Amino acid sequence: MTARKQRAESPHSTTGHEPTTMTAVVYSEYGGPEVLRLDEVDLPTPGDDDVLVRVMARSVNAGDWHLLRGTPFLVRLVYGGYRKPKFPILGVDIAGRVEAVGMNVVDFQSGDEVVADLSKNGFGGFAEYVSLPASAVVRKPATVSFEAAAAAPTAGVAALQALRDVGKLQSGETVLVNGASGGVGTFAVQIAKFLGAEVTAVCSTAKMETVRAIGADHVIDYTQEDVTERETEYDLILDAAGTHSMRSYARVLRPTGRYVFVGGPTRRFVTALLAGPMLSMTGGKRFRTFMLNPDRDDLAFVMELLESGDVEPVIDRQYHLGEVPAAIQDLEAGRVTGKLVVV
Template sequence: MKKSNLVKVGGIFIKAIVTNKYGPPDVLELKEVEKPVLEDNQVLVKVHASSINYGNLVLLRGEPFLARFAFGLLKPKYSIPGGDIAGVIEAVGKDVQRLQPGDEVFGDLSGSGWGGLAEYVSVPEKALALKPANLSFEEAAAVPMAGVTALQGLRDKGKIQQGQRVLIYGASGGVGTFAVQVAKSFGAEVTAVCSTRNLEIVSSIGADYVIDYTKGKFNEIEQNFDLILGVNGYQPVSAYKRALRPNGIFVHVGGSGAQMFQVMIQGPWISMTDSKKMSSFLQRANQNDLVYMKELLEAGKVKPVIDRSFPLGDIQEAFRYFEQGHAQGKVVITV
C-alpha cells in the first residue's frame, strides 16, 4: 500500500485486512492500522462495501509469478488488498475539483494503490465516480472492475456492433454476467456458455441462447459468431477459432493457464495468417468507463448479480469460497 495511506493522524486507527506475504487466504489478517490521510489530489472514503475479483487472487498468492514484477517480487507491494469499493466521501484534498464530502461513490483502486478492504481509504478522485442512484452500496461495489472489464473487452478489443452474434464463454461469473448484459445493451444477439447449474441465471439476465458446456455442445459449434469473449474455461484456442465466422474476433479475458499460453503464442500467428483475430486483454481502471457503466446501471440495462456477501471479518472464508470458481456473479465484502 502507498506510504501516504499509513501516515499517522492523531492516533486514530481503523480496521483493515492486511497481508505481508504471498500465500493462501490464511495470510489475510484483520488488523488495526492508522487511518489514512489525504494528499492534495485525494479523497477520503468511508468504505461501505468491496468485492473480490481475479486480480485479488493474483495479489494474494503472487501467481502467476510474472505478476510479482508489478505487485512485489518477494512480498506484496500493497499490504492492504481490495480494488472495488463503494462508500461515502468524508473529506477531500484542496486540489479535488469534482467530488465533495457526502458524495456516494464507487470505484476501482487497482490503478491507485489498492487498499479497499478497510474502513477508510484515500485515493485520487480519478479512481471514483458517483454511485448509481438505484444501487445499494453492496451492488455498486460489485461493478467497477468486472463491469469495466466486460465493457472494454467487448467494445474496445472486440469492436462489438449492433446485430452481431456474440458468444460469452464463462457467462455466469463476475465478468461474464456483466458481459452478457453489456453485449445486449449494444444490440447484439448473445449466446452464453455455462454449466448446468447456471443456465437459469444467464437466461434471466438476457442471454438469447444458452449452451451447457458440460454436455459437450460447444464442440459442435461451427462458424456462428462475430465475437467471442472468453471469460473462463479450458477450451483450446482451436475450438474458439472454429466457432468464429470469417473476420470474427476472439478476446481472451480469463481462463486456464494453458489457454492463456495458447492465446499468447498462437494468437498472433492466427491473426496474421487468417481473417480471424485472436488476442488477450487486460482491463485498465478508467473513470470514463466507470461513468459509462453508471449510466447503463441507472437505465436498468445492466444489474449486478451477487452470489454471496461476507463481512470484513470473514475475509478468509470469502476468498476460499471465491477460489473454488463456482460463484454465480460477484462475491461482495461488507465493511
C-alpha cells in the first residue's frame, strides 16, 4: 500500500466498510452534568494538514465544567455561544493513537502515539476520535502510559509556565504552592523541585502524604494552620486555590517576592487581575495573574519530564466515557487529588 493511499484510509477500513459515526459525550445547553449525554455523532474527517486520533485517554479539567455551565460569563464571550454552547463536545487533554493523516502531513503516520491540548482546536476530547492540526500534536514517549500522558497537557503546562515564565523561579529559591494536591498543584510541586526550588505545599489533612510522596520539602495542613500568619517568607507563591487575599499573601512574601494567581474562585481571579498591577506598584513585590498559553514545545518538555521520571502525574480515579458526567461532578465538588482520567 502506498503512503498516499494509507493516509486517505478510514480508521476502520480493515473491517471492509467505513463507519461514519462515533460515540461522544455531547451537550446542547448550559447546565450541570445532567445535560451531558452519550450519543452517536459524525466521525470527524481530517483535512489535508490534520491527523485523526483515536483517543485512548483524556483528563478532566476545571475548564470543562466552566464551559459546561457557561460560567463565569466571560467563558461565553471568549469561546462563543452566548445562549448555547458553540462546541458540543467538551474535553481538551487527550492521548491516543493516530489512525489517519491528511495528505500534507509528513511528521506523523498511522500508529503513532500522541498527546495534545485541544483548547485552540474546538475541544472534542470526550469522544472516540478527534481530528486536529498536526502542528498541535506531540509524540507520546513509549514508556509513558496513555493515562499519564492525558493528565499532563493543561495542568502540567500550566504549572510549568506559571513557575518558569510568570513566577521567574530560580534554582535555590523558596516556593509556596497553595492548592498543592490539585491538578496544577501536584505538577507544580514536582516541576518546582525539578527547577531546583525548596517547596512548601499547602493542602488538607487527608492529602498530606500524597503531597509529601511527590517531593514537597514541607507540607502545611490548612485546616490546622493559616499559612499567611507564618513568620516564614517565600520567594514565590503559586496560588492554585485562591483561599486568601493577595494582601494576606503579601505578608509572607520576601521584599522582592512574586505572587502568581493560577486558580480559585471567580471573585479572587477578578481581584487578582484588577488589583495585582496596582499592588505591584507599591514596592518590590509583584502580583500576577496567570493565563495558560497552550504551547507545543512546552507540552513536549512536560512529556520529557514524564519520560525521565522527574514528574509523575497523580491520578486519583479513572472513568469510562459514559461516566464523564460523574467525573465532572466529582471535580467540581472538590473530591479529587491530582487528576481524573477518562479511558
